[in-house]
Amino acid sequence: MEALADLWANSATPLAVAAAIAMLAMSVRTLWAVGVPSLAGLGCGALAGYLAAHILLAGYPAPLALLAGGLAGFWFGLVLAMAAARLQPAWQGLASLGLLALVTPLARMLPEWTGGREGLAFDVGQPALWSCVALGWALVLAARLDGSWFGRAAIALRQDAAVAAGLGIQRPAILGLAYGFAGLLGGLGGVALVLTRGAVAPGMFSTSLGLLAIAAALLGGAYHWLGPWLGALLIGLPSAILFDDASAIQDLAVAAVVVAVVIFLPRGLLDPRDSSRRAARARHRQRSVVPAMAPVDDRPRRRRSSGGPQRSRLDAAIKRRSGGPT
Amino acid sequence: MVSLVLQIFHGAAIGSVYGLLALALGLLTRRNVPPNPALGAIATLAALIVYRLADRYDLPLLLTLPVGMAVGGGIAVLVEMLTVAPLGRPGVLRHTPFAAMVTALAAWVALDAVASLAAGPNGVLFAPENYPATVFGNDDSVVRLLDGMMVLLTVGCGMLVRRVLAATLYGTALRAIRFDAQAAAIGGVSPRRMLLLAALGAGALAGLAGILAALAASQAGVPVTVELGQSLLWKALAVLVLAGCALHETALRPGRLLLLGAALGGVEAVCGAVLPQWMPITPWQGAAAAVLLVLAVARPQGLLAWRRPAGAA
Numbered sequence: 001m002e003a004l005a006d007l008w009a010n011s012a013t014p015l016a017v018a019a020a021i022a023m024l025a026m027s028v029r030t031l032w033a034v035g036v037p038s039l040a041g042l043g044c045g046a047l048a049g050y051l052a053a054h055i056l057l058a059g060y061p062a063p064l065a066l067l068a069g070g071l072a073g074f075w076f077g078l079v080l081a082m083a084a085a086r087l088q089p090a091w092q093g094l095a096s097l098g099l100l101a102l103v104t105p106l107a108r109m110l111p112e113w114t115g116g117r118e119g120l121a122f123d124v125g126q127p128a129l130w131s132c133v134a135l136g137w138a139l140v141l142a143a144r145l146d147g148s149w150f151g152r153a154a155i156a157l158r159q160d161a162a163v164a165a166g167l168g169i170q171r172p173a174i175l176g177l178a179y180g181f182a183g184l185l186g187g188l189g190g191v192a193l194v195l196t197r198g199a200v201a202p203g204m205f206s207t208s209l210g211l212l213a214i215a216a217a218l219l220g221g222a223y224h225w226l227g228p229w230l231g232a233l234l235i236g237l238p239s240a241i242l243f244d245d246a247s248a249i250q251d252l253a254v255a256a257v258v259v260a261v262v263i264f265l266p267r268g269l270l271d272p273r274d275s276s277r278r279a280a281r282a283r284h285r286q287r288s289v290v291p292a293m294a295p296v297d298d299r300p301r302r303r304r305s306s307g308g309p310q311r312s313r314l315d316a317a318i319k320r321r322s323g324g325p326t
Numbered sequence: 327m328v329s330l331v332l333q334i335f336h337g338a339a340i341g342s343v344y345g346l347l348a349l350a351l352g353l354l355t356r357r358n359v360p361p362n363p364a365l366g367a368i369a370t371l372a373a374l375i376v377y378r379l380a381d382r383y384d385l386p387l388l389l390t391l392p393v394g395m396a397v398g399g400g401i402a403v404l405v406e407m408l409t410v411a412p413l414g415r416p417g418v419l420r421h422t423p424f425a426a427m428v429t430a431l432a433a434w435v436a437l438d439a440v441a442s443l444a445a446g447p448n449g450v451l452f453a454p455e456n457y458p459a460t461v462f463g464n465d466d467s468v469v470r471l472l473d474g475m476m477v478l479l480t481v482g483c484g485m486l487v488r489r490v491l492a493a494t495l496y497g498t499a500l501r502a503i504r505f506d507a508q509a510a511a512i513g514g515v516s517p518r519r520m521l522l523l524a525a526l527g528a529g530a531l532a533g534l535a536g537i538l539a540a541l542a543a544s545q546a547g548v549p550v551t552v553e554l555g556q557s558l559l560w561k562a563l564a565v566l567v568l569a570g571c572a573l574h575e576t577a578l579r580p581g582r583l584l585l586l587g588a589a590l591g592g593v594e595a596v597c598g599a600v601l602p603q604w605m606p607i608t609p610w611q612g613a614a615a616a617v618l619l620v621l622a623v624a625r626p627q628g629l630l631a632w633r634r635p636a637g638a639a
Contacts, residue, residue: 032424037424037427037428090359090360090426090427091360093360093427094360094361094363094427094563097363097431098560098563101556101560207431207434207435208435210431211431211432211435214428214431218428248439248440248442248443249439251435251436251438251439252436252439252440254432254435255432255433255435255436255439256432256436258428258429258431258432259408259429259432259433262425262428262429262432266425
């Protein structure tokens with residue numbers, strides 16, 4: 001029992017950081033589901049992180065900070081959706097990068113709210129536990145969203161916006177909801193990150209963190225609801241163990257992983273297309289009443305037929321089925 | 327009054343460098359592919375390479391400047407190959423802007439990391455003997471030789487790019503690719519080859535912008551760090567969006583970009599002179615990013631375009 005307690009004490013912080021990265025990756029995936037490559041969830045995470053820091057400094061418990069951060073992220077996501085819906089998807093991504101670039105100078109300019117360069121520090125008991133609880137909520141939400149009408153409408157919208165409109169899918173509504181859910185997940189991730197670090201500072205929500213979230217989503221598989229979690233486990237956990245804070249070496253490694261995954265493994269490790277193909281093959285096998293025969297090659301074989309009394313495989317198959325001697 | 331006018335000229339000279347980087351960003355912008363932010367990091371890297379050459383081997387600026395531009399062009403070609411390559415591979419990502427966006431972001435973060443390793447925590451400062459640091463006038467009214475050099479170089483580059491875009495087959499092909507790469511390919515243009523050529527030019531322009539901005543920063547006593555490229559990038563993006571050359575798929579207008587950049591630099595100088603308490607917004611990237619966001623939302627076609635924006639959904 002003591003060994004387990006020691007193991008938890010040693011691995012709690014990296015696990016909590018990985019959980020936060022998983023939630024941020026889920027927010028990236030939620031927007032990608034509607035075809036928008038955006039880091040808006042991280043901006044929502046920054047807002048939620050500062051809000052959570054104020055709630056914790058006021059003496060309220062961590063679950064309330066998580067709840068408030070998630071709701072604030074959802075609201076900010078809806079606001080961003082109203083603002084960015086006019087733009088093309090690629091430009092929405094660039095605008096989200098601008099939002100991230102705005103976070104650091106804005107936090108430094110408003111020291112009475114954000115604590116300036118030093119940020120806000122606080123003390124919370126069991127931060128890793130609350131991060132893992134938040135990750136559980138986020139996973140349940142992601143799984144339910146994938147199976148819902150929202151998930152199906154998002155896929156239709158991503159694959160062909162014109163066809164989706166023809167099917168009666170309202171693009172602004174789905175896009176707004178996607179931004180809202182991405183904000184909710186990003187808000188939970190931001191609060192979890194802040195809880196784990198025990199402080200919130202201007203440089204915490206940078207493009208490096210955004211790239212790490214993208215890498216987790218891509219590596220695990222952005223088409224499966226469990227993909228970001230797997231990616232965060234594979235890339236977020238080692239980076240949390242090896243590097244205390246964002247460093248140049250970490251950035252280089254993550255960038256290399258991202259480029260390699262985009263080129264060689266574009267659908268990630270968890271690909272729902274593979275499982276659906278396997279299921280289709282199994283269904284096909286079950287439906288077939290007559291056992292499938294081996295394909296018959298009835299092409300003329302010049303050398304072999306000219307060389308002796310060998311019969312073609314087609315003749316052999318016909319005689320076998322009619323009951324004659326082969 | 328003379329002092330304020332000279333300050334505005336100094337700001338306009340620095341602002342023309344923003345326009346130069348905006349021109350580089352615009353060369354690589356096309357339908358569904360936003361500007362490549364890695365060009366900001368390329369600007370920093372080119373400046374750091376020129377610093378190493380000048381500091382270690384005591385080479386003159388006339389020699390190191392082309393080397394820095396060539397290195398910038400080479401890195402941009404490498405980045406473009408990494409960005410374009412996934413789009414040509416079979417897979418679901420080729421149909422989305424995600425691949426180009428993600429690889430460009432990865433290249434930006436990686437190059438920024440390399441630049442931060444090269445610059446060190448405190449940054450580097452060009453020695454006055456390594457660049458034209460001559461200053462005319464007294465303490466109140468100062469004219470810098472470097473400002474004149476910056477204006478001449480940026481205007482020269484702008485005219486060259488305009489000439490290439492407007493009067494050569496390369497320019498026609500590049501404009502065709504900016505509008506529709508598939509249609510251009512059917513018309514006999516090789517998009518990959520043209521984009522690599524465009525990346526070479528864009529990288530060279532970004533390198534020149536970074537070197538000039540680093541020289542100006544060194545003359546002001548500000549060390550060159552990785553924040554130089556980041557700040558320059560957001561200002562250049564703001565110029566690109568303001569000029570309507572980003573979201574609005576019209577021909578790239580180098581003159582408009584340079585003039586707008588100079589105007590923004592002049593406004594920055596006036597703000598610094600009149601409202602010095604507001605200028606600690608350094609890096610100025612926050613304000614530039616805010617301009618970018620507001621404009622992208624409120625007027626996607628930019629301030630200087632009047633037709634319906636093709637970039638808006």
